[in-house]
Amino acid sequence: MRILLIEDERELAEALSAALGKHGIVTDHTMQLADAVELTRQNGYDAILLDRRLPDGEGLSFIPELRRTGKDTPIIVLTARNEPKERIEGLDLGADDYLGKPFLVEELMARLRAVLRRSPELAELKITAGRMVIDPLHLSVTVDAVPLDLPRRELLVLAALARRKEKTVLRSTLEAAVYNYEEEIQSNALDAHISRLRKRLIDAGAGVAIHNIRGVGYLMKEE
Amino acid sequence: MRILLIEDERELAEALSAALGKHGIVTDHTMQLADAVELTRQNGYDAILLDRRLPDGEGLSFIPELRRTGKDTPIIVLTARNEPKERIEGLDLGADDYLGKPFLVEELMARLRAVLRRSPELAELKITAGRMVIDPLHLSVTVDAVPLDLPRRELLVLAALARRKEKTVLRSTLEAAVYNYEEEIQSNALDAHISRLRKRLIDAGAGVAIHNIRGVGYLMKEE
DNA sequence: CCACAAGAGTTGCGGCAGCATTGCGGAGCT
DNA sequence: AGCTCCGCAATGCTGCCGCAACTCTTGTGG
Numbered sequence: 001m002r003i004l005l006i007e008d009e010r011e012l013a014e015a016l017s018a019a020l021g022k023h024g025i026v027t028d029h030t031m032q033l034a035d036a037v038e039l040t041r042q043n044g045y046d047a048i049l050l051d052r053r054l055p056d057g058e059g060l061s062f063i064p065e066l067r068r069t070g071k072d073t074p075i076i077v078l079t080a081r082n083e084p085k086e087r088i089e090g091l092d093l094g095a096d097d098y099l100g101k102p103f104l105v106e107e108l109m110a111r112l113r114a115v116l117r118r119s120p121e122l123a124e125l126k127i128t129a130g131r132m133v134i135d136p137l138h139l140s141v142t143v144d145a146v147p148l149d150l151p152r153r154e155l156l157v158l159a160a161l162a163r164r165k166e167k168t169v170l171r172s173t174l175e176a177a178v179y180n181y182e183e184e185i186q187s188n189a190l191d192a193h194i195s196r197l198r199k200r201l202i203d204a205g206a207g208v209a210i211h212n213i214r215g216v217g218y219l220m221k222e223e
Numbered sequence: 224m225r226i227l228l229i230e231d232e233r234e235l236a237e238a239l240s241a242a243l244g245k246h247g248i249v250t251d252h253t254m255q256l257a258d259a260v261e262l263t264r265q266n267g268y269d270a271i272l273l274d275r276r277l278p279d280g281e282g283l284s285f286i287p288e289l290r291r292t293g294k295d296t297p298i299i300v301l302t303a304r305n306e307p308k309e310r311i312e313g314l315d316l317g318a319d320d321y322l323g324k325p326f327l328v329e330e331l332m333a334r335l336r337a338v339l340r341r342s343p344e345l346a347e348l349k350i351t352a353g354r355m356v357i358d359p360l361h362l363s364v365t366v367d368a369v370p371l372d373l374p375r376r377e378l379l380v381l382a383a384l385a386r387r388k389e390k391t392v393l394r395s396t397l398e399a400a401v402y403n404y405e406e407e408i409q410s411n412a413l414d415a416h417i418s419r420l421r422k423r424l425i426d427a428g429a430g431v432a433i434h435n436i437r438g439v440g441y442l443m444k445e446e
Numbered sequence: 447c448c449a450c451a452a453g454a455g456t457t458g459c460g461g462c463a464g465c466a467t468t469g470c471g472g473a474g475c476t
Numbered sequence: 477a478g479c480t481c482c483g484c485a486a487t488g489c490t491g492c493c494g495c496a497a498c499t500c501t502t503g504t505g506g
Contacts, residue, residue: 022438023393109395139439140391147389149436151492187495188454195455196493212454214502374481410484411465418466419482435465437491 001136002026002043002176003112006036006059007051007078016049017180019105024139024152025112026180032056037065043176045073047112050095052079063094074116078103113137129162130207130222143204153178154197157190161210161220170217194218224359225249225266225400226335229259229282230274230301239272242328247362247375247382248335251403255279260288266399268296270335273318275302286317297338301326336360352385353430353445366427376401377420380413384433384443393440417441 001024007013008031017027028043030036033056040048048066052059063075074096079086081100090098099108116137127134131143136159141148150158160177161169175190198210211219224247230236231254240250251266253259256279263271271289275282286298297319302309305323313321319338322331339360350357354366359382364371373381383400384392398413421433434442 023395024439138391138393139436147391147442149391149434149439149442152438153493185494189494191454192456192493192495195457198455212501214453376482408483412483414465415467415482415484418468421466437464 001046002028002180003047003049004036004039004043004045005029005049006033006054006062007031007049008054009051016105016108020109023109024136024156026156026177028180029182033059033062036062037069040066040071040073041069047074047076047116049108050075050077052077052081052090060090060093060095067094076108076112078108127159127162129165129220132162132206132208134159134162143206148200148204148206150197150200154193154200157193157197158201161218162208165208165220165222168213168217168219172217174218224269225251225403226270226272227259227262227266227268228252228272229256229277229285230254230272231277232274239328239331243332245375246332247359247379249379249399249401249403252405256282256285259285260292263289263294263296264292270297270299270338272331273298273300275300275304275313283313283316283318290317299331299334299338301331350382350385352388352443355385355429355431357382357385366429371423371427371429373420373423377416377423380416380420381424384441385431388431388443388445391436391440391442395440397440 003020003025005013005016005027007016007029010031013029013031017029020027028039028045030039031054033054039045050059050062059077059079066073066075075094076097076099077090077095078099079090079101087098127136132141132148133145134141134155139152139155141150141155141158156178157174160174171190175185178190178193179185194210201208201210207223209221209223211221213219226243226248228236228239228250230239230252233254236252236254240252243250251262251268253262254277256277259271262268273282273285282300282302289296289298298317299320299322300313300318301322301324302313303324305321310321320334322334350359355364355371356368357364357378362375362378364373364378364381379401380397383397394413398408401413401416402408417433424431424433430446432444432446434444436442
């Protein structure tokens, strides 16, 4: 799960990013509208959190701009401008939800879940692979209904592979599923995750195997 | 157990909230209809207590509004308008019960229990886990039929975990089960509850264990 | 078919974030 | 007053995970 946060208050952005991270959500952050379109073009987010007052303009203007590129990514507007009239304005422009500041992170999470539930692409609320069932929204994995607890990062790798099982997943795609562009890694951390994950999957009898496609990425196969 | 109280008399609201709290019910409170729909969307209450005379309108109008969103949460109307004709009006609009002010808290509790008993979602009137039987409506726990008395908050944590035994429960879900949105906690109070609860469960030989899922939440397993 | 290089796999280490435990003191109940 | 509950914070502990060293695998060219 990956979202884009468009917000110019650095402190709020960092707090949000940390909080979302604990729910297994990877957050990319930009402070400017100018970058936002570019980012959505490259990355394909599951949702977008949008501030209204931004240094380079009114955030709402981003909504039609995004829709024009054919994307219907859910958008939640976060703003201090919370009069009924302003809410209506935002929703009519195509926002999926509208949340006044200040807000509780838990409220945001709940709304995010609600919005994603409606989104058809993520009807994969449960992913099954081999004997596993993965619930990425609640961060849980079971093997034959027995819960299997995995470290967060390994779980993210697993989910990314299982979501596209039987297909190769680019190495870069996997990295994107686990790290945002601020957390750079300069080692084989991903390989290490894969290695440890494989071991755990065997121990648990998960009924899947992770194959390597040299120079390209990885591939999950059911057995 | 979590309910929403829609009531504009602050004093009554606080008294009720306190009284319900002693019965292990977490109460969210709003004085306005305007917020109520919003709150139900995020929180999924087990029941709603509704006043008729509210600053922004007739409380009853909330009932069809809620039903239209597909929720059939039980609603109890609390009001000074207690003529037979008014009662009928309320019930016909879809309220599950109608209680004239003033009333005894005990009567309210009894009606609440009655209403909840009918609710299919809470057919889990008794939760069993290991050697325990938990009755969240009457706030009791027994181990092999021997009563075990637990502090209120620990009991709430226990019930929340037992209700979803063998599954991970998000940390935030547990917090929501124990605290309403006005009581914020800025410490590891939850961890402390877990710790003390664990000790008591061992002493009592409850036949369950609470495991931690690092960065995610907790998980109750039977032994 | 061998040599070699580059990518992939494995594993121990260490820093650190999140968790567990517990004493303290205020608040509320009897 | 004496009790329990429970939030708070100090302390110690655990395990995640980035890192890097080293080995193993695979593909290529001679």
